[in-house]
Amino acid sequence: MKLIASVDKNWGIGYKGKLLVSIPSDQRFFKNETVGKTVVLGRRTLDTFPGGRPLAERENIILTRDRSYTNRDAIVVNGTDELEKLLEGRDSDGVYIIGGQSVYEQFIDRCDIAYVTKIDYEFAADSFLSNLDDDPEWECTEESEEKTYYDLCYRFCTYVRKKKD
Numbered sequence: 001m002k003l004i005a006s007v008d009k010n011w012g013i014g015y016k017g018k019l020l021v022s023i024p025s026d027q028r029f030f031k032n033e034t035v036g037k038t039v040v041l042g043r044r045t046l047d048t049f050p051g052g053r054p055l056a057e058r059e060n061i062i063l064t065r066d067r068s069y070t071n072r073d074a075i076v077v078n079g080t081d082e083l084e085k086l087l088e089g090r091d092s093d094g095v096y097i098i099g100g101q102s103v104y105e106q107f108i109d110r111c112d113i114a115y116v117t118k119i120d121y122e123f124a125a126d127s128f129l130s131n132l133d134d135d136p137e138w139e140c141t142e143e144s145e146e147k148t149y150y151d152l153c154y155r156f157c158t159y160v161r162k163k164k165d
């Protein structure tokens with residue numbers, strides 16, 4: 001499994017149910033990476049999408065505890081066991097964990113690559129991804145040159161889970 005997220009200086013990812021900022025080239029990066037793949041997201045993150053609709057050209061798997069919830073454009077699962085069953089026997093390389101905080105927390109241990117767009121700014125935030133720079137299990141193996149969007153600076157970084165000796 002892979003994880004994909006945009007974070008600020010404090011590894012903040014969201015505030016009051018919204019993204020901290022939308023950077024067009026980051027959105028393109030996210031799209032290029034995930035189109036044709038499976039994305040796994042929490043129901044609150046779905047609510048942040050335009051019209052609350054699943055992402056086009058991707059298989060969307062939405063986690064919710066609401067058993068009455070259905071979505072004609074997505075697969076809905078009510079727990080991690082159900083998700084595991086659904087993904088059994090599939091190539092997990094094509095499965096992207098796309099948030100939010102609660103979903104990252106539950107699946108980060110199963111991911112071996114994390115694509116993290118690091119924005120060099122401190123936003124007000126109430127949702128976070130755990131700091132992979134402070135995590136000895138992860139290493140940053142690639143970092144793009146610094147990019148800018150108005151006065152924001154950001155980089156595309158790839159983190160890889162270290163192999164156990």
Ligand SMILES: NC(=O)c1ccc[n+]([C@@H]2O[C@H](COP(=O)([O-])OP(=O)(O)OC[C@H]3O[C@@H](n4cnc5c(N)ncnc54)[C@H](OP(=O)(O)O)[C@@H]3O)[C@@H](O)[C@H]2O)c1
Pocket residue numbers: 004005006007012013014015016017018019020041042043044045046048063064065066077078079080098099100101102103104106127
């Ligand atoms: N910067 C980024 O890259 C990025 C990416 C994605 C999201 N975000 C931000 O993250 C924030 C949302 O994060 P969040 O933690 O509040 O919400 P979330 O993880 O998107 O969704 C939480 C919801 O998912 C469902 N859920 C989670 N685990 C489940 C499980 N094991 N079984 C069944 N259902 C489960 C529940 O839905 P029900 O309540 O329906 O039961 C839960 O309330 C927003 O601010 C969003 O903008 C940022």
